[in-house]
Amino acid sequence: MGPFDWLPRAPLEPLQLDWLNGVELAVLRLDRIDPLISGNKWFKLTEHLAQARDAGASGIISLGGAYSNHLHALAAAGKRFDFPTVGLLRGHAQDTPTVLDLKAFGMQLHWLGYGGYRARHEPGFWLPWHEQYPHLYPVPEGGGGLAGALGCGVLVEQARAQLGNLGWADYDAWWLAAGTGTTLAGLVLAEAGAHPVYGAMAVPDDHGVAQNVSDLVQGGYELLEASRSGFAKVDPVLLDFIERTEQACGMPLEPLYTGKALLALKQQIEAGRFAAGTRLIFLHTGGLQGRRGFNA
Numbered sequence: 001m002g003p004f005d006w007l008p009r010a011p012l013e014p015l016q017l018d019w020l021n022g023v024e025l026a027v028l029r030l031d032r033i034d035p036l037i038s039g040n041k042w043f044k045l046t047e048h049l050a051q052a053r054d055a056g057a058s059g060i061i062s063l064g065g066a067y068s069n070h071l072h073a074l075a076a077a078g079k080r081f082d083f084p085t086v087g088l089l090r091g092h093a094q095d096t097p098t099v100l101d102l103k104a105f106g107m108q109l110h111w112l113g114y115g116g117y118r119a120r121h122e123p124g125f126w127l128p129w130h131e132q133y134p135h136l137y138p139v140p141e142g143g144g145g146l147a148g149a150l151g152c153g154v155l156v157e158q159a160r161a162q163l164g165n166l167g168w169a170d171y172d173a174w175w176l177a178a179g180t181g182t183t184l185a186g187l188v189l190a191e192a193g194a195h196p197v198y199g200a201m202a203v204p205d206d207h208g209v210a211q212n213v214s215d216l217v218q219g220g221y222e223l224l225e226a227s228r229s230g231f232a233k234v235d236p237v238l239l240d241f242i243e244r245t246e247q248a249c250g251m252p253l254e255p256l257y258t259g260k261a262l263l264a265l266k267q268q269i270e271a272g273r274f275a276a277g278t279r280l281i282f283l284h285t286g287g288l289q290g291r292r293g294f295n296a
């Protein structure tokens, strides 16, 4: 499989919102790189795919939930670039819009139940899957780990190359949603201390984001609670914020990651964390396909 020379370029756009209070905000729009392989997912996959190729694998096996953005992008990439994909799914068989897409993209699915999925970190979890699919390379949940982080480093280059379009000579910090913290770690590695990276955690503390990130990088970032009482928990304030943002500037958000991250930024600006004139880059990590579950 591969090599893959598809390196999509994300546009960096200024964002005007009435709560910025003098803070200047630009968005690196990963939601706009491709209609199917959207968001941070392709960047998180590139190094895993290179490792799979080096290992002589012919395809990828990975895991996720019934709305997983990661499995969606992986399955779409498998279809587009013609490599087989297998998805191990959390819970019991159901046809969410995401799952219907996975099937249409040709991903082979196995439902692990909830207990079976919880066992994914246990030693030996992959053994039976390796026996069943010896030619497939296992990629951890969400495309995480060091390989996932390294693939995201190029985003820093992409943003810097477009600063001139905004009339910016430099910027002060990054702001993005963190689910496993892999994308954040990739930015921190690429920044190498040049600019801090703020991660708005879309999951509660016990999901281990802090540990994941500190396993990959030392310093140069800050994690903030933004899950609003739990992963995938939505509330009227959040939904109203997403709708108002879309009306105000036309940028779509979904409620699990990007909506929570931008709302957390608004709250921090209101609390006075950033002085007027601070220049921030918000990383739009995509995930809009997962929004269909909420619309339904």
Ligand SMILES: Cc1ncc(COP(=O)(O)O)c(C=O)c1O
Pocket: 039, 040, 069, 070, 142, 177, 178, 179, 180, 181, 182, 183, 184, 257, 258, 285, 286, 287, 288
């Ligand atoms: C849309 C979206 N944004 C952000 C994230 C978080 O990325 P990471 O797991 O690298 O922290 C994810 C996935 O986990 C996602 O699907």
